[in-house]
Amino acid sequence: xxxxxxxxxxxxxxxxxxxxxxxxxxxxxxxxxxxxxxxxxxxxxxxxxxxxxxxxxxxxxxxxxxxxxxxxxxxxxxxxxxxxxxxxxxxxxxxxxxxxxxxxxxxxxxxxxxxxxxxxxxxxxxxxxxxxxxxxxxxxxxxxxxxxxxxxxxxxxxxxxxxxxxxxxxxxxxxxxxxxxxxxxxxxxxxxxxxxxxxxxxxxxxxxxxxxxxxxxxxxxxxxxxxxxxxxxxxxxxxxxxxxxxxxxxxxxxxxxxxxxxxxxxxxxxxxxxxxxxxxxxxxxxxxxxxxxxx
Amino acid sequence: xxxxxxxxxxxxxxxxxxxxxxxxxxxxxxxxxxxxxxxxxxxxxxxxxxxxxxxxxxxxxxxxxxxxxxxxxxxxxxxxxxxxxxxxxxxxxxxxxxxxxxxxxxxxxxxxxxxxxxxxxxxxxxxxxxxxx
Ligand SMILES: C[S@@+](CC[C@H](N)C(=O)[O-])C[C@H]1O[C@@H](n2cnc3c(N)ncnc32)[C@H](O)[C@@H]1O
Numbered sequence: 001x002x003x004x005x006x007x008x009x010x011x012x013x014x015x016x017x018x019x020x021x022x023x024x025x026x027x028x029x030x031x032x033x034x035x036x037x038x039x040x041x042x043x044x045x046x047x048x049x050x051x052x053x054x055x056x057x058x059x060x061x062x063x064x065x066x067x068x069x070x071x072x073x074x075x076x077x078x079x080x081x082x083x084x085x086x087x088x089x090x091x092x093x094x095x096x097x098x099x100x101x102x103x104x105x106x107x108x109x110x111x112x113x114x115x116x117x118x119x120x121x122x123x124x125x126x127x128x129x130x131x132x133x134x135x136x137x138x139x140x141x142x143x144x145x146x147x148x149x150x151x152x153x154x155x156x157x158x159x160x161x162x163x164x165x166x167x168x169x170x171x172x173x174x175x176x177x178x179x180x181x182x183x184x185x186x187x188x189x190x191x192x193x194x195x196x197x198x199x200x201x202x203x204x205x206x207x208x209x210x211x212x213x214x215x216x217x218x219x220x221x222x223x224x225x226x227x228x229x230x231x232x233x234x235x236x237x238x239x240x241x242x243x244x245x246x247x248x249x250x251x252x253x254x255x256x257x258x259x260x261x262x263x264x265x266x267x268x269x270x271x272x273x274x275x276x277x278x279x280x281x282x283x284x285x286x287x288x289x290x291x292x293x294x295x
Numbered sequence: 296x297x298x299x300x301x302x303x304x305x306x307x308x309x310x311x312x313x314x315x316x317x318x319x320x321x322x323x324x325x326x327x328x329x330x331x332x333x334x335x336x337x338x339x340x341x342x343x344x345x346x347x348x349x350x351x352x353x354x355x356x357x358x359x360x361x362x363x364x365x366x367x368x369x370x371x372x373x374x375x376x377x378x379x380x381x382x383x384x385x386x387x388x389x390x391x392x393x394x395x396x397x398x399x400x401x402x403x404x405x406x407x408x409x410x411x412x413x414x415x416x417x418x419x420x421x422x423x424x425x426x427x428x
Contacts, residue, residue, distance in 0.1 A: 049334075050332075050334040050335055050338055051332055051334075051335045053299070053303075053339065074299065074335075074392070076300050076303070080420070085416055089414055089415070089416070096296045096297055096299070096300040096415075097296075097415070097416045098296075098300075098304075098416065098417055098419050099416055099417065099418045099419060099420055100418075100419035100420060101420055101421070104307055104420075104421050104426050105307045105427070106307075107304060107305050107306060107307035107314065107419060108303050108304060108305065109302075109303050109304075109305060109315060109344070111342070112303050112342045113303070130423065132423045134428075137428045141426075141427075141428065145307075149303075151342075281330065284330055286328050286329050286330045289327055289328050289329075290327070291325040291326060291327040291395060292325055292326050292327075293323060293324075293325045293397070294323070294324050294325060294326075
């Protein structure tokens with residue numbers, strides 16, 4: 001299968017059935033959260049325990065956002081696909097969601113955002129899906145607006161899949177032109193499946209803080225996990241197997257849909273994280289509260 | 296969408312000068328209580344456009360929620376503020392993080408372009424002829 005970006009525009013490719021995979025496929029869920037955890041690590045937020053206001057660009061079903069929430073942060077998510085955002089609503093994503101096209105600019109006030117992540121989304125900007133689309137202008141609008149909305153010294157970490165070197169260069173060049181310092185960190189460069197590229201950007205003049213961290217597995221070590229491209233495309237055996245696997249799978253996760261995940265689910269999840277040694281907010285009377293409505 | 300996000304968001308459409316603040320039209324809103332975090336609020340306050348936040352609470356029909364001037368750092372750090380429902384800290388917390396706009400619209404102050412909000416999600420997509428390039 002060719003990469004999804006060449007099959008259809010994102011708002012068409014990420015239709016209901018594609019979006020559904022983000023709640024049913026444990027493989028996609030696992031990969032999304034693993035990439036997000038790595039992106040957060042590269043984001044290197046100050047370790048002061050104070051929640052930050054972050055962006056998740058191409059937030060989709062809210063899986064990546066869930067990782068941000070688990071770490072206590074507030075976030076604003078951008079996505080162009082309504083079906084993906086519907087899944088995010090279903091899973092009661094804690095972030096604020098915007099139906100928006102990053103190629104049109106983010107439309108945020110200057111200097112107000114503490115950091116940004118993006119998981120497998122930015123490469124979509126390299127395509128001209130409509131006759132009026134000019135990839136360079138769209139990349140410029142995106143990176144320009146991202147640069148402006150970030151606070152001085154803040155970082156953005158954008159994991160992306162480039163089709164070829166030219167695309168990768170086009171993305172990096174657009175970021176540098178917008179004023180960012182930084183570059184690409186490649187994890188597991190020697191594994192076709194596990195290889196992941198992260199564009200790590202710092203807002204403001206180069207400083208100590210903008211020196212690039214090292215990728216994982218640079219020394220030729222291989223990733224022990226059987227990781228794959230998260231959109232089930234391209235690299236080797238992704239797409240088809242996912243499709244079939246999907247249909248036969250009992251839809252475990254959908255159970256949670258009707259009445260929300262509920263307090264018990266939340267408490268259980270927090271307990272799990274605690275056992276894994278993560279810092280989790282204490283359980284209080286607010287944990288898992290429902291919204292009240294007003295007209 | 297919470298008022299925190301509304302406070303940061305501007306219209307991107309061609310013809311918008313600053314596109315800010317977006318006028319808020321509210322059909323339905325909700326609240327969800329979350330635990331106040333004084334440090335987050337103290338860090339956030341300098342980034343908040345206070346008049347825009349006050350205008351947003353007025354559009355919601357909550358003219359009493361926020362004072363005309365932003366709280367001071369001392370007020371936000373006052374002992375017991377997090378536990379006192381009426382404190383400046385708790386009011387700010389409620390305004391920024393507990394109120395969710397569910398249905399309504401955001402209107403660009405410069406062009407009157409209307410961005411509908413449905414199920415809590417503003418639709419900020421521009422038609423191609425509205426894109427600024
Ligand atoms: C691989 S998915 C990432 C999913 C997401 N991290 C999650 O947790 O579900 C890539 C996402 O990027 C979004 N996307 C692609 N092009 C976009 C654009 N121009 N503006 C905003 N979002 C876009 C797609 O709709 C899709 O949801």
